[in-house]
Amino acid sequence: xxxxxxxxxxxxxxxxxxxxxxxxxxxxxxxxxxxxxxxxxxxxxxxxxxxxxxxxxxxxxxxxxxxxxxxxxxxxxxxxxxxxxxxxxxxxxxxxxxxxxxxxxxxxxxxxxxxxxxxxxxxxxxxxxxxxxxxxxxxxxxxxxxxxxxxxxxxxxxxxxxxxxxxxxxxxxxxxxxxxxxxxxxxxxxxxxxxxxxxxxxxxxxxxxxxxxxxxxxxxxxxxxxxxxxxxxxxxxxxxxxxxxxxxxxxxxxxxxxxxxxxxxxxxxxxxxxxxxxxxxxxxxxxxxxxxxxxxxxxxxxxxxxxxxxxxxxxxxxxxxxxxxxxxxxxxxxxxxxxxxxxxxxxxxxxxxxxxxxxxxxxxxxxxxxxxxxxxxxxxxxxxxxxxxxxxxxxxxxxxxxxxxxxxxxxxxxxxxxxxxxxxxxxxxxxxxxxxxxxxxxxxxxxxxxxxxxxxxxxxxxxxxxxxxxxxxxxxxxxxxxxxxxxxxxxxxxxxxxxxxxxxxxxxxxxxxxxxx
Numbered sequence: 001x002x003x004x005x006x007x008x009x010x011x012x013x014x015x016x017x018x019x020x021x022x023x024x025x026x027x028x029x030x031x032x033x034x035x036x037x038x039x040x041x042x043x044x045x046x047x048x049x050x051x052x053x054x055x056x057x058x059x060x061x062x063x064x065x066x067x068x069x070x071x072x073x074x075x076x077x078x079x080x081x082x083x084x085x086x087x088x089x090x091x092x093x094x095x096x097x098x099x100x101x102x103x104x105x106x107x108x109x110x111x112x113x114x115x116x117x118x119x120x121x122x123x124x125x126x127x128x129x130x131x132x133x134x135x136x137x138x139x140x141x142x143x144x145x146x147x148x149x150x151x152x153x154x155x156x157x158x159x160x161x162x163x164x165x166x167x168x169x170x171x172x173x174x175x176x177x178x179x180x181x182x183x184x185x186x187x188x189x190x191x192x193x194x195x196x197x198x199x200x201x202x203x204x205x206x207x208x209x210x211x212x213x214x215x216x217x218x219x220x221x222x223x224x225x226x227x228x229x230x231x232x233x234x235x236x237x238x239x240x241x242x243x244x245x246x247x248x249x250x251x252x253x254x255x256x257x258x259x260x261x262x263x264x265x266x267x268x269x270x271x272x273x274x275x276x277x278x279x280x281x282x283x284x285x286x287x288x289x290x291x292x293x294x295x296x297x298x299x300x301x302x303x304x305x306x307x308x309x310x311x312x313x314x315x316x317x318x319x320x321x322x323x324x325x326x327x328x329x330x331x332x333x334x335x336x337x338x339x340x341x342x343x344x345x346x347x348x349x350x351x352x353x354x355x356x357x358x359x360x361x362x363x364x365x366x367x368x369x370x371x372x373x374x375x376x377x378x379x380x381x382x383x384x385x386x387x388x389x390x391x392x393x394x395x396x397x398x399x400x401x402x403x404x405x406x407x408x409x410x411x412x413x414x415x416x417x418x419x420x421x422x423x424x425x426x427x428x429x430x431x432x433x434x435x436x437x438x439x440x441x442x443x444x445x446x447x448x449x450x451x452x453x454x455x456x457x458x459x460x461x462x463x464x465x466x467x468x469x470x471x472x473x474x475x476x477x478x479x480x481x482x483x484x485x486x487x488x489x490x491x492x493x494x495x496x497x498x499x500x501x502x503x504x505x506x507x508x509x510x511x512x513x514x515x516x517x
Contacts, residue, residue: 018465039077088468277463290433382517
């Protein structure tokens with residue numbers, strides 16, 4: 001009787017994992033070669049609020065959630081870990097931790113990108129004489145050289161979302177971290193770096209270009225950690241990890257964690273990952289993510305645009321010699337505002353909101369101002385409803401919230417068109433709010449452009465899987481990835497944008513009244 005021929009490990013590896021550690025959930029999808037999801041798992045991210053304005057994550061809880069979703073997704077797919085060809089990790093950006101190099105013990109919890117503890121420091125710096133001198137020096141340098149590298153520092157302002165300010169706060173307020181840094185024993189890491197360190201039991205310490213560029217401490221022009229900024233803020237340069245390609249063999253998970261070693265083949269920041277998942281590979285391709293926050297990303301190819309008000313440059317991904325740059329505009333707390341409305345019982349199910357908004361002609365003059373801003377740097381912008389009347393109903397309130405998302409999309413789109421001199425091509429939307437047909441249609445009307453919505457809105461997970469699949473040879477090239485895209489709907493302009501002008505003008509007036517609260 002002939003012996004059964006056993007498949008080699010390479011032949012068994014027919015699936016890739018895409019894990020997205022987002023701001024609200026940690027999720028893992030198992031993808032086959034057709035990029036179809038074969039198994040999934042999801043856990044809610046547990047945020048901590050130890051003091052007013054502080055937002056943290058417990059690193060041990062996040063670690064256990066990460067391990068759990070990977071195991072659960074593979075089990076849900078009916079697979080064994082040895083069938084996994086590679087793991088791609090997408091993570092929320094600018095959330096960071098510091099730990100002791102020798103012991104691996106953290107000095108504090110993860111400090112979230114949403115954290116406001118550096119507000120006083122930010123205000124102090126933005127009012128300082130030194131910053132005004134820096135503006136003058138770099139304005140003159142930009143005028144004399146014409147080099148766009150000097151444009152961003154000429155209008156530099158700090159914000160609470162930037163990692164640099166919160167990192168400066170750490171070294172001013174956590175003595176153990178400051179002491180370890182003086183002895184070159186302090187490690188800094190965003191979520192990806194910490195997970196890689198834990199997955200490899202401390203043997204690999206690194207980040208990728210997309211995550212590094214999103215910290216605001218990494219200089220995209222030179223592709224190095226910024227020594228000038230670090231000296232300015234008294235942050236030691238010794239704390240930063242080496243920066244590697246986005247699609248790259250970072251090593252394998254320790255076999256004790258999942259039973260077998262799994263190759264870690266990609267690490268990528270969540271917005272850049274979603275861009276890759278949407279196959280926005282060409283200059284002018286646009287990705288609109290509407291999740292917890294909202295993000296417009298434009299592929300600018302090999303061209304790096306300097307930071308301008310409302311927009312900033314990022315490294316999208318680096319694969320071998322290819323470096324792709326993006327320009328990003330963002331709006332905070334889109335999904336958060338909608339979740340808040342659900343929590344106070346304006347609606348029961350988020351799927352109802354589009355019908356509620358469509359059931360009335362307009363918001364009856366009601367405006368909602370979420371706590372985000374476009375051309376202002378105002379941490380005191382006040383979230384508010386304005387224009388309330390005795391006749392205002394839940395439908396008007398819900399419509400006002402959804403309209404505010406579309407109006408903000410219009411603002412950012414107009415800034416992009418004005419500042420980025422690259423013809424815009426396809427616009428592709430993702431994120432939970434992209435499932436809202438009212439927001440999608442109104443945005444399409446306002447910008448007078450088609451917007452594609454993919455069949456699967458979890459683009460960050462898919463992008464991480466695509467990048468891991470390319471590094472492991474699971475997929476051959478980007479052309480193959482493009483063929484795997486599935487479009488669920490295309491929203492085409494149906495109304496003239498001028499029809500929305502009175503409502504948008506009222507909303508802009510409401511936003512101005514909410515500043516400097």
